[in-house]
Amino acid sequence: MATPRLRTRKLSEPTIARLPVYQRIAEGWALRGLTRIDSRQIGELAGVTPTTVRRDLAGLGSFGTRGAGYDVQVLSERIAEALGHDREYDVVVVGIGNLGRALVNSTNFLIRGARLVALYDIDPEVVGTLVAGHVVQPLTDPIVAATVGVICVPPQAAQEVADRLVGADIHALLNFAPQVLSVPIGTAVHYVDFSIELQILMYHLNNGTGPLGGGLLHSLGISTPNSLRPVT
Amino acid sequence: MATPRLRTRKLSEPTIARLPVYQRIAEGWALRGLTRIDSRQIGELAGVTPTTVRRDLAGLGSFGTRGAGYDVQVLSERIAEALGHDREYDVVVVGIGNLGRALVNSTNFLIRGARLVALYDIDPEVVGTLVAGHVVQPLTDPIVAATVGVICVPPQAAQEVADRLVGADIHALLNFAPQVLSVPIGTAVHYVDFSIELQILMYHLNNGTGPLGGGLLHSLGISTPNSLRPVT
DNA sequence: GGATGTGAAGTAGTTCACAGCC
């Protein structure tokens, strides 16, 4: 345990949802060879006000430079620290259909400390095949030890899979099935529901009122001035 | 236009994010043959307090029955109304990789008024094939008229695709690429980023502090008492 | 009895405005 101290004083829920976005932005600038970014620029790209950006970042300690903004490298590191990206953790994925395949093959899903350790499926056609460097195991096999379980099965099967994962002592679930899960207290479930995203988008469109400029989290409604278009 | 009036007085952002969740729950109960549900039950399943549920629903007009809760059928309809599900709208999907395929083949993505009208891809291997009842068109083809564009391409290509969609007069984008998009003012972009979901989940796990019982939206951390387990 | 719907109170998050520093 290399000095795990100073795990930043607790951040608010909205803040932790925004930090990964800022980090993405910082990495984007770093890739383009830029070294500094200010709160106004981050804000416009993320769809929030500069003040909100500064508040969020101030919560990680003072590392900006007055008059000059933030160093993208430092910014990225500080966020990684705050979010606990130094820690590594194991991930199992259950359900290797199109979605499961998309996730494990994506270069952007299993990043920042996440390590894929096993894949499970129930379909005999799929079991035994090699996906993303792992042989797909039958669901009847014992579930290996892991920190996070990702559920990509049809909704009817989701609860049963959740039970198996919890039974295997996995207490953090990322559920892509449109199905509310019942789990014991102490287990965290995080839902991702594509149709809900679409529904929220449509609500805003119908009512005009939406975050067409400034929003929250995924609801990041962005209307970026072309002045900030990435230079090509 | 069949009396589009009484589009409910504006709902708060957190509320509209929760409504689809309530609706899912109501539909689940209806499927199991149950006809009534109360705010406590909805709350436990959705990971919010009963009071929050009642406030959210009160915003859609009074349709609960004191002493007996809500009729799941009516509940579902009222939410549909409030969210504008009566309106139909056209959706195009760009990028027919694993993710795009998973989305269009899912029985749960294109629901509630969403109608798939076209698929586009750049890969000659994919163009011309039949996916979800549509022949995949080359990206060089003109983009058909639609309301929503779904972007499932690699991050490097996302901005270019967004430009094409906006150029085709599509002003609502659902972006699955981990890439901040620049679009003209008036265009709504909604981001879905899987790795961010994972990161938020891990933050909560590391800090214990998380929504292990009660959260928000996707962050619906749920610790459902087994008393509410669906009866099998 | 039991659960809704809602004023009133409380809490959390955002934005203002400016002092402080580069």
Add this chain to the structure above:
DNA sequence: GGCTGTGAACTACTTCACATCC
């Protein structure tokens, strides 16, 4: 000059507590 960091003001959301109605 410019931009960060933050007390103070404000706004939005949630929770309490209870009157209201089935």
